[in-house]
Amino acid sequence: MIVMIAKRASVGRAAAVAALAAALWAVPAAAQEAPDAMVKRVSQDVLQIVKTDAKVRAGDQARLREVVETKLAPNFDFARMTALAMGRNWRTATPEQQKVLSEQFKTLLVRTYSSALTQYKDETIEYKPLRMDAGATDATVRTAVIRSGNPPVPIDYSMAKGADGNWKAYDVIVGGVSLVTNYRDEFNEQVKSGGIDGLIKVLTQKNGGAPGA
């Protein structure tokens, strides 16, 4: 079918159809995507939008959040991140509490990521070669943000391969600062003073009262 259309179409249209075919082809291939390739594809995708999207460039926070939500967030395992950040407190939470915690933590991280992206200027990302054994289900993808006149900022993604074969990130380490480790202290402190429900309350308030919400 595609071949027939391409034969009749102009060169430009043929190229468009070929691109469509390539896009269709890429969907099943994506399931087998290596973790470093995935990080590269997703980050380039997001940066491209940040650079070119008129609304984002005009400072539209809601639009930026939508980009992060739809492009970035699906590649993170928020339940695992929440469990890691909760440490031993995770087991004492009910399944319902765990669900709410994961949702609230996700919202907080999406907002934080969006707000960090607003500071994007002309940085480029360097992707380090991946060192991983064949068949491994855990990997660290190393990147560095390069800004002219400043030392590069290393950003590492801890990633795990899910049962469906897709890789998802469960921690981001910026210049040696692990997000999950940082929140472990935060969560622990809140649970100590107000219990699991106290932490949920603080998280929900933080998300509700965030600037630009």
Place this chain on the structure above:
Amino acid sequence: MTRQSDDKSALRSMFALLVAVAAMALLGGCATVAKPDPLEPFNRAMYEINEPIDKHLVAPAIKAYRDYTWPPIRIAISNFFNNIDDLFSGINGLLQGKLDKAGNDFGRVVVNTIGLFGLIDIASDAGIERGNEDFGQTFGYWGIPQGPYLFIPLFGPTTVRDGSGWIVRLYVGPAGYIPDVPVRNIIYGLGAVDMRSQAQDAVTFVDQAALDRYNFIRRAYLQRRQYLVYDGKPPPEKEDEE
């Protein structure tokens, strides 16, 4: 000459204070490894003092600096202070036996100083990386424990080890050797403004990310310093700490 020694005696008394704080912490529990912040009530009080000052004075001043100075001027100012940092990074590279890093840093200082007194970072354009070493990291490399965490108004997060490193750094110069007091103070002031300005993005991030800013800053600072002391390969942390 007397001005110079006034300056140094102020630093000496600051150092004495740090030693006293360290001794206090050691007497009061000796728990520096298990609990990095034995002085938390004191630090939180200092943090509370700093908050309104930072919010109402420092942050607006930094915003004005970023809004009203021409970016190339700001970059030149950063480069100037980075050049001095590179010199000390080289010295600390030597103190840790990291000759490659030290070589890069000294090479950078020579190139950039000859270039235009450090105002243009030619060395980075040529691909010579910054070593990013300091006295606090050297002390850590030598096995000196980090000591209690400290939060100091107008200065921010540090530890006894890193704070001592800063005092050594300020003590040996080079701004301290400028005989003209107003000029010297302008240099100190600009250096502080540049440092705070460079930290502004991180401050914005913490505002958005943190549930308890004090706690978030402490953990991020300690993680960052540990990472730097181990040159990017810190030993893994325990999963669950008490």
